[in-house]
Amino acid sequence: MFLETFRSEGLAHLSYLFGDGGEAAVVDPSRDIDRYLRAARAEDCRITHVFETHRNEDYLVGSREIARRTGATIHHGRGLDWKYGETAGDGDTFRVGPVEVRVLATPGHTDESLSFAIADTATGKDPIAVFTGDSLFIGSVGRTDFYPDRAREVAGLLFDSIHETLLPLGDGVILLPAHGAGSVCGGGMAPRDFSTLGYERRNNPMLQLDRDAFIRAKTTERHEQPPYFRRMEVRNLAGDAPPLDALTEPAPMTADRFAEAMEDGLVALDVRSPEAVAGAFVPGSVAIPLDMLATYAGWFVPDDPPLGLIAEKDDRGAVPEARLILARMGFERVAGYLAGGLDGWETSGRRYGRIPAVHVDELARRLEAKDPPVLLDVRTRDEVDEQALRDALHVPLRELIERLDEIPRDRPVVAFCGTGRRSLIAASLLKREGYEEVADALGSLSACVAAGCPLLAKEP
């Protein structure tokens, strides 16, 4: 029996292919399905089943495309108006070659959430692993904020799913969740992508709580739902994601053409590093560094208009990678990219913007001086609770656009976060909104902590 894990970087989404004896199944596939087909072929297996642990809200699934290419059947939980596939319920079993798949209803994250325990009948009847979707993660558990008016109920459901359904499978069962560290589908995950139920039972902080404490913890967590979640939910019910190859190719665009397209509504999306954006950027562009794209595109990339990417000159794969991340999240209209990167823009004679980097020491000095800048802290509430700044205006990054009126336009602004990366996104958004003097505190809190600096508020 083989098992292969596929990671969708950025989304921190994990999907799986397992099988034996000429048959294989995919769990929670992303829409870039070639990787599953290729792996199944390498194992001489036909994909016979696709199992979905729940209606995913953060990416488009590739289930129907796999079914079309292989004839596999699709199975998901009951209670939603699926336009495709078949439902499965607690206790149902399937065979994938010698592998027995047992369906476990594990509601909590969503009502229809399923887990799938697999047993390798060639060696025994005990389950060897379990796909837990967004119920149980390594070092954490799934979020339970999707039914705000049933908050306590669903948190309790999740507790029961974990303690009465999952953990009883046995300490020796390998845990295979749908997300790893970095996902927006839960917080506090361990940056390790292998574990067992036994290890989690003893070490997962959330599993050390009793039912009441667990419900209390879950109902006081803060989560946010980027606007694209709703689109993903609708589209995943419909299963309407076209094959990736049906999308048009992003074309290189000269600075002239790129500028013209921006006037016609193209949204320029800059995926270069924070330092590169700080050095020079195309006025009007939105900057989200590539490794943060999956996390923030859902907040700051509009759904409708065509997108124009800005990457480093010698590409090195950034354009196709950005395009794939965007396509997984349902942003399918990448019209092109700026040919020659910023260099193409600069040599065209066009103006470019800058976001000066400010070291925390210098920032501290400027805050002490006359006409101090606004210190704009864009960290989350949880982070600020843990370590606040003195004299800062706190606007979480995700609320920035709605709360612009709180941010003065007549003073310089220095954006600040944990490391200077999210604050760069904030700075880019402010620039786009017409703020003139905007700087970014590269290093931010980490630099303060490492170097010691007077920005930090006293211990509470």
Place this chain on the structure above:
Amino acid sequence: MFLETFRSEGLAHLSYLFGDGGEAAVVDPSRDIDRYLRAARAEDCRITHVFETHRNEDYLVGSREIARRTGATIHHGRGLDWKYGETAGDGDTFRVGPVEVRVLATPGHTDESLSFAIADTATGKDPIAVFTGDSLFIGSVGRTDFYPDRAREVAGLLFDSIHETLLPLGDGVILLPAHGAGSVCGGGMAPRDFSTLGYERRNNPMLQLDRDAFIRAKTTERHEQPPYFRRMEVRNLAGDAPPLDALTEPAPMTADRFAEAMEDGLVALDVRSPEAVAGAFVPGSVAIPLDMLATYAGWFVPDDPPLGLIAEKDDRGAVPEARLILARMGFERVAGYLAGGLDGWETSGRRYGRIPAVHVDELARRLEAKDPPVLLDVRTRDEVDEQALRDALHVPLRELIERLDEIPRDRPVVAFCGTGRRSLIAASLLKREGYEEVADALGSLSACVAAGCPLLAKEP
């Protein structure tokens, strides 16, 4: 300015991507278009044009799919009822970045055949290279047998196209034909894929002939048209090849399932090496070794039924490669492949066939002995003209099925060709037709020549 050559192995088809300054064009694309898109991206170029030298008869073009993915315009010759694209005529010019493309009417191979001379205006006005399609090859010229009732006329047209249109471009022009050695679109090509008009003018045997001698040579050439040519012509006029990714994935099939499918009409296509087929094969299968598939599938693979591939157990890429070759030729229904290769069949207990190899010395002895076998020579007429065998029954491979009644069923048959590879195909076909004792002379004529053997007829 860059130029990249793409070879479709087997078909010996050559296609090209060239461009500069952010724009690129493809010449005679095959339908597996990802390679052009990837190469254009690597050069930061948008594909703006697709040029077709003629309506191809030996493979499906990918022009429309490129156009759909990139917005490129398609250009081909006049006089056919194209369902897509635009026509171009002698003297028309196009710009691809700084590259000037000049259209040259070069009828002969087909009436609407075009050549495209390209000049790099960054360095001069002289053409630097010319795409000659099936007009002029390296070491040879295109076939002119597609208009049998105008044989002399079109041979003359080709002569004129070469001598009056192409060669005058200048000795220093690089020659970029649509086929290399091994193609069915012409014979006698040099196994080298770079040349110039100057080199060809002095060294191409066909270019040493005067007009009359050229016409005589061309009108006495023997060419064959495999049945699938007609389908390619029709489909390339319509441009109806779907994206490759729309085809279903070939699935592994157990021996049981494979046998059952054969009963339901699946055609088993064995692409292993001649020696492996000789050792054991699935009764009823057609054997065409992978490196001969593009040449012979058009003759011996039926168009309609689903195909089941047989490859070596540890695949090593043979299944996807065979599938790609078949798809290029319009055979789009590859249902699956035999899981575990022959081993899967053998261990299922099913019968397998054998085609004993016969060394030419042993063959010579057996022909001298009592009850000699039939020595079945499947080489072409041209080959036999050059070196005949004693006591052989000559049936060119491509006529084998139609002329079965000439081949006795009551005597052992030993198939023979140039090296023992085509004869293996013949042996496989005979086995499929119910011949009982069939052997293959591995080594065949080459072995005779190298080792000396009495099979050879006296010099004429």
Place this chain on the structure above:
Amino acid sequence: MFLETFRSEGLAHLSYLFGDGGEAAVVDPSRDIDRYLRAARAEDCRITHVFETHRNEDYLVGSREIARRTGATIHHGRGLDWKYGETAGDGDTFRVGPVEVRVLATPGHTDESLSFAIADTATGKDPIAVFTGDSLFIGSVGRTDFYPDRAREVAGLLFDSIHETLLPLGDGVILLPAHGAGSVCGGGMAPRDFSTLGYERRNNPMLQLDRDAFIRAKTTERHEQPPYFRRMEVRNLAGDAPPLDALTEPAPMTADRFAEAMEDGLVALDVRSPEAVAGAFVPGSVAIPLDMLATYAGWFVPDDPPLGLIAEKDDRGAVPEARLILARMGFERVAGYLAGGLDGWETSGRRYGRIPAVHVDELARRLEAKDPPVLLDVRTRDEVDEQALRDALHVPLRELIERLDEIPRDRPVVAFCGTGRRSLIAASLLKREGYEEVADALGSLSACVAAGCPLLAKEP
């Protein structure tokens, strides 16, 4: 924390890279070390440690080469005369970034055998996984036949290592052994490469036995030690494997050159499939299909002379793969390979051999007829104990060369095994030894069982 598994196909050897926070360690590296360096680089980690679970006997380790390229320290068990590295003993701990590595003495397979339990201190103190070397496998345990005069003692040591040292680590600990199914370092492994101590505790057949039964089982097992084991042991103590890139490149050799080299002592090693060898082979060659090379090269490939490989014509990677497998096993003199594969040989006019395939039904008939062939069963004693054949001469493949005098030369021989693959090796060896009429029962026992055939002896 990341963990990556590397499989050396054929040897079924498993090695590992794990780490976090910029540091990484390798466990039991093979000598093709580029894969570890590349993976460490992808994780932005420096390799700081190499851990060896024991002195490996079946392949050359790459520990010193890793140390030379990265500065890592090497750690192995006590009691042997290591020429490099440092020893480690029970209870020692190491840090690899945040990962704590605890050394466990687990004698049994060898006296100096170590296991390494790893804890991810970022999430807890419990061990999350354990590298068990050749002590505990998935579905099996290590062999204990290396100290024949202490057989019971070392079997008991292994029992204690497993039950008193490994299992107490906890059910939830992931098991990471040095071999998977197919290795010669133990039998009965499950064809699955992930498990936990908890799963094994309940499902591993050897872990269901009490101490006495375990010792009895281990001391009655049959294992064989291919002659190269001894060389590996000596060389791994010395650590004298040169970098792979210091070896010369295998060159293509024409049939003439290949034949000449064979006369000068080159050993021709044919790695094609059994069917292809059956169809035609180079006289004097040793045939071991590529996927069996790691298992049988140690028995049938001589240590000293240069080797010449025979693979399929269009290579498809078989030559470099065979060369890598051979190099891992210490066969470092691959002089070249036959250009054009068998085709090159056949067209040179040289003689080739054949090994006719015999279906089990035909074999049964021939055994009933006059002048029956010798039915040579080359399966192991264990297999024959389980299912014997009627009228067979049983000589296990590995004893074939020593027991040639038992195999009559004046009668046809049909080699037979479980599936017809090992018997092909036997047939090839007999041909090399001058046996004239040798056939192979492709399908062998599997075909008998599937199709029903009278060769099988009655149930005992």
Place this chain on the structure above:
Amino acid sequence: MFLETFRSEGLAHLSYLFGDGGEAAVVDPSRDIDRYLRAARAEDCRITHVFETHRNEDYLVGSREIARRTGATIHHGRGLDWKYGETAGDGDTFRVGPVEVRVLATPGHTDESLSFAIADTATGKDPIAVFTGDSLFIGSVGRTDFYPDRAREVAGLLFDSIHETLLPLGDGVILLPAHGAGSVCGGGMAPRDFSTLGYERRNNPMLQLDRDAFIRAKTTERHEQPPYFRRMEVRNLAGDAPPLDALTEPAPMTADRFAEAMEDGLVALDVRSPEAVAGAFVPGSVAIPLDMLATYAGWFVPDDPPLGLIAEKDDRGAVPEARLILARMGFERVAGYLAGGLDGWETSGRRYGRIPAVHVDELARRLEAKDPPVLLDVRTRDEVDEQALRDALHVPLRELIERLDEIPRDRPVVAFCGTGRRSLIAASLLKREGYEEVADALGSLSACVAAGCPLLAKEP
């Protein structure tokens, strides 16, 4: 016959593999020889010869390493004290399978320079292509400044080599030089990497000159010899480049370790884009963007000390690529790279530098205002001759370090070049030398020309 071109990016060095019939030869190999071995294997060829057109001065050759791995013989020109290989002289011929290689003495660039004309004897006796080394390029000719006291003589030699030896080979001969556009071994090359003698005869500007004009042009050209040239010459005579795999692996280094190593003499080499360096850089580092590294490392990277690379956080291959480029140029001590890129540095709390970008319009304004900055033009003399700036201090980049005393330290400096990229290197060097206020005119002259700006001096 096949021919494959290998490009060493940055150096714009071209090397070649050609062959047929089982034999192959390499022309002017770089030391990363795996690519030649792999390509030869794909063609089933043994490398039998290495041809060197001249003692290369800009990179280390891999000839001896190829010879060691394959047994090939090495051939180079006469008159130098080679420590390896064999010499060859005008008129010598070699056979590589059916390919005939004819040696042509073509002195001029260096005295011992050879060209190699190749004929494919399978199709004719005429040469089909010629390897011209640094004699004749596409659109240009080799530099002739290596013998300053024989300047006119060697320019004349080159003229004669081209007109009396190369061009007479015939218009239809394909030109295969040792460098393409971007090389320091000649200027004015066309950015196209295919041409013929005929095309060059008519379009290469240098080939339109008569002997006197040619000599005049060559002797007034300006070329520079980076200091590493001399080391390459010495080492290529000795052939002492060790295998690439003998070098240690660059290790990731935390900011702490990196900073510490810098104190101990590590030279920090930043290969990120100009914009990223502008945004933030490690104080004391030398910035040379990756795509300019081959051109400028020879000037600004010291030979002896260990190097520490700084690349973007998510590497994307920049570290290995930079390391390869440096190794080709003989910089073999790359100790490591900054883990996490600039982010790792910033979050450590350490100070970072900035180089503000200045748009040309802003620059023009500042130059008009009170206390104007120094406008430091680092273009070459040829460029300045063509288009000078008003009020600029001209110091060619390569003279910067020697002429620091001309650059005032008490005024802001704005570096300027053709596009803002070389000026970034200059700005980085000035920062390293302690200049406080240094800015870079991103866009530079190109932006001026495109947008129109008053910096340009009147037409001369």
